Amino acid sequence: MAQHSEHVGMNRTGIQMSPLDTKAMLKDDGSARGEEGDESALADVRSSYIADAEGLGSVPLPGTITGAVSMGVQMLKGDSPQILLDKLGERLAFERTGARLYDALITKCEVMLDGEISMSIEDLQAIRSDEARHFLLLSDAIESLGGDPTSQTPSADLVGVESMGLVQVLNDPRTSLAQSLHAIVTAELADKAGWETLVALADEHELTDMVNDFTIALNEEREHLALVQTWYEEAIGLTYGDVEIEPDQSGPAATP
Template sequence: MNRTGIQMSPIDSKAMQDIEPALMDSDGVDEMALAELRSEYIANADALGSVPLPGTITGAVTMGVSMLKGESPQILLDKLGERLAYERTGTRLYDALITKCEVMLAGEISMTIEDLEQIRADEARHFLMLADAIESLGGDPTSQTPSADLVGVESLGLVQVLNDPRTSIAQSLHAIVTAELSDKAGWETLVALADEHELSDMVDRFTQALNEEREHLALTQTWYEEAIGLTYGDVEVDELPAQSQSQLQSPPPP
């Protein structure tokens, strides 16, 4: 029986809500003291990280020329690193969902294992495309940028949800929809940054990835709604290109 609510124990709940007088001021709990403590930590904290310097002479020259032109290549490299990290996580999220569905999927919703494998292939292909884009700018795709560090921490909860054997398919899809919403927003930012740097080839490739992520979001939202009994959607996955078909069984990115 679920006994998490305080109404389950009225006597103990009253004791829990009694506040030590020393923690009180005239307006209630002394939030100022807590804020001052946090402020001290914030003021003395280091930055989350830094964008690594190019590891090659060609990369250093490329970045130097861009900076002389008044551009900010370090911001683009940071955001490329962010999407790279997120696509790696996305691939693993779908690996976990596929494993769960192989055990639990019973046909109540329109989602199939093949649908999930296709999306997983898209995520892996996006990862490889981003690694190539970073290298083309002279960066090192194996280095961790500040934004990559950030999304790694942000996505930890999603990974835990998908890998928890107790979560249902509906609960797992809720986490997947959360991931896809963030992914779409991230690609929109990346397209805008590539356009700002007049990298037309990247704009084209990133726009294609953004459109694929929009389709992923539409699909997963439909499946989630079906899983909780809201509606039955008719979103269909287009046929995979030959390049993606060959990657369905590929291992997750390192």
């Protein structure tokens, strides 16, 4: 069983260490209640901010005349190329973060990996290479549509904020391998869902080459997820014997 950094120590955050104060805090004699209240005032303030907000931005127009004309023609036909470009930008930003997450995990493993789990640094480097290759694939796809892969779309902004916590977990020197792998599992789950969306969008726009390329990337992400889930379970000492993981056949990845 893998060794853990989690250990039994002094209770510094729970109420059980101060039973007298806890009893006094939980005692309800009515003196501290005052008027009955709710959070309606706070909700009103938040509502006003929500009503006045302008969103996270807009999808940048293609930087080339050909790209702009192509987008305009598609929109006149009733298509939504801006949604595809937004989601391509989202995946691009997340793959960049994914490569950095694996960089951080590799650095941690160089110090902490002790052979107690089946994961190796070579495994992590291979996955990191896939993430970097997916980044380049997405960059080429955006350029093929006349877009600018260096511009930030609204969904790219969104996933940048969402993934900040994952980056903090991996870069925190106090987190164990198990805790770091928990964050990686979270990232891979989101990555798998994101690629499924991209495959569906590319198929909707009849972009056959993108469908094929994105399906390959999706299947690679499914492999990543299966691996990191196994490593995480090993890291916390969870075993299932010789159970084999069945490949996920659901979703649009079945498209040839």
